Every structure is written in C-alpha cells, then in structure tokens.
Amino acid sequence: MIRVIIAGFRGRMGSTAVNMVLEQTDFELVGLLDPNATDKEAFGAPVFNDKKDMVDVKADVWIDFTQPAVAYENTLFALENGFRPVVGTTGFSDDQIKSLIDLSKKEKRGGLIAPNFALGAVLLMQFSKAAAKYFPDVEIIELHHDQKKDAPSGTAVKTAELMAEVREAHHQGAVDEEETLSGARGADFEGMRIHSVRLPGLVAHQEVIFGSQGEGLTIRHDSYDRISFMTGVALGVRQVMNVTELKYGLEHFLDL
Numbered sequence: 001m002i003r004v005i006i007a008g009f010r011g012r013m014g015s016t017a018v019n020m021v022l023e024q025t026d027f028e029l030v031g032l033l034d035p036n037a038t039d040k041e042a043f044g045a046p047v048f049n050d051k052k053d054m055v056d057v058k059a060d061v062w063i064d065f066t067q068p069a070v071a072y073e074n075t076l077f078a079l080e081n082g083f084r085p086v087v088g089t090t091g092f093s094d095d096q097i098k099s100l101i102d103l104s105k106k107e108k109r110g111g112l113i114a115p116n117f118a119l120g121a122v123l124l125m126q127f128s129k130a131a132a133k134y135f136p137d138v139e140i141i142e143l144h145h146d147q148k149k150d151a152p153s154g155t156a157v158k159t160a161e162l163m164a165e166v167r168e169a170h171h172q173g174a175v176d177e178e179e180t181l182s183g184a185r186g187a188d189f190e191g192m193r194i195h196s197v198r199l200p201g202l203v204a205h206q207e208v209i210f211g212s213q214g215e216g217l218t219i220r221h222d223s224y225d226r227i228s229f230m231t232g233v234a235l236g237v238r239q240v241m242n243v244t245e246l247k248y249g250l251e252h253f254l255d256l
C-alpha cells in the first residue's frame, strides 16, 4: 500500500485527486490538509489545518494541489519530514526547484514537481521542443479558467524552458515594433512571447504556434476535465517510490 496525504483536498484539483486515490487498490488515503477545513475527518482520513501537526502521520507520498504562494514551503516540509512530494501546484522559481532537488538528493528521497500531469500536455511540450529546433520563431497562447491565480501558467513556462534548450534566444517581431497598449505583445521569455487568456468555461488549454518562411505549425492540447490530470498523478505517486531524488516534469517517468 502507498500511503498518501493530499494537501489542498477541498480545491478543484485536490478533490479530484481524493477520488482518484480512493479508486486505486494500492493507495491508502492517510491525511488531508486544508487551512480552512472544519471537519476533523473526511473520506475516512484525518483532516489537518496546519501542516506542522502532520509530522507524525505515517505516509509515503504528499500530493500537493494548493496555491503558488505556499507550494515551496509545502514541498520543503514534505521532503524534510519523510514524505515524497508529488506536486502539481505551480509558481516555483528556478532557484526554488534547484534547492528542492539538491535537498532531495541529500535526503535520498524521491519526488516530483510536474507543471502539468496530463499526458497530452507532456507530449505537447516534447513535440514543441522538437519543433523549436527547426522553427525558432514561436509564441505560446495558454488559456485557463478565470479563477487561476498565476500567469503565465506553469505549463507555458515549462514549454518555453524546454524550447529554450534547443533555440537560441532572439528578439521576435519587428526590431522597431511598439506596443501602443501596454502588454499587447505578451510576456517575453528569451524572445518567445507568452499570452495568457482567462475566461469562465475554460479548464486548461495551450497552443504553441510556430512560424517560418511560407509555413506555420500549431500544436494544441486541451484539458476539458480535471480527470485528464489523474493518470499522471497516479503514475507520479507510484514512480516516486522507485527513485531517490526529486524530478521536475512528468516526462522523467515516461518512455518518450
């Protein structure tokens, strides 16, 4: 049995993850965290309001779908207290990811931070990296529900990071272009522009648009339902049991 804690269990993703964990015959839900929960128990597991009260919970994995402001401190807490983090929460800085990987190696503890657990989104990122080698002029449009706290999305940032590995940084668009309305050209990641759309009705979507001489290429992924992330979360929970360091990106556990 893999004993699992879920932080953020009342949220959109956390509640979907509760259902997923309860459905797996090799997972056991052993703890739930939410600062504003009033029940002492839910889904047969104890509920905590403060992570400091969870140090004695016997758990193997800490699933985290909370919010960007607490993602780093929660992951640090998990690693320091013997829980393997499987984190979907976004908003980590490069330095934070690096320091968490260093700590996990020191502790010899497996873990995963995945900006996107949907298998199609992971493929989109890999395909985008392959395309950027030959199509270095590229813009990202990410589209999400209007309650999302961070922009750009973690997926858009990771996509840009992967493309930056094979693409030389350069300015895109006219050298003398001018924004007559501030922000019109979006965020700038080494010259790649990232545009964030927030609308009710959306879940999570991304287009990566490449342009070249006389041709274009568009790669798109859609999560229509949060169930789309659960295959990846379940895979992550099982895989972190077999490794001794924290990985950044679900691709590390896929045969690509």
Ligand SMILES: NC(=O)C1=CN([C@@H]2O[C@H](COP(=O)(O)OP(=O)(O)OC[C@H]3O[C@@H](n4cnc5c(N)ncnc54)[C@H](OP(=O)(O)O)[C@@H]3O)[C@@H](O)[C@H]2O)C=CC1
Residues within 6 Å of the ligand: 007, 008, 009, 010, 011, 012, 013, 014, 033, 034, 035, 036, 037, 065, 066, 067, 068, 070, 087, 088, 089, 090, 091, 114, 115, 116, 117, 118, 154, 229
């Ligand atoms: N990697 C992936 O595949 C995916 C990642 N995400 C990311 O997951 C995160 C959560 O998204 P979503 O579920 O939509 O957000 P929600 O706002 O629906 O849920 C977040 C939950 O976390 C709770 N929370 C806040 N602070 C803490 C804390 N310190 N400890 C425990 N729980 C806390 C909130 O409680 P309260 O409301 O009471 O404050 C809320 O219930 C976001 O960063 C999002 O970008 C989302 C989808 C997929």
Ligand SMILES: O=C(O)C1=N[C@H](C(=O)O)C[C@H](O)C1
Residues within 6 Å of the ligand: 090, 115, 116, 117, 144, 145, 148, 149, 152, 153, 154, 155, 156, 203, 204, 205
């Ligand atoms: O907030 C969301 O909903 C999502 N967040 C992640 C991100 O920022 O990339 C993953 C997915 O896009 C859904």
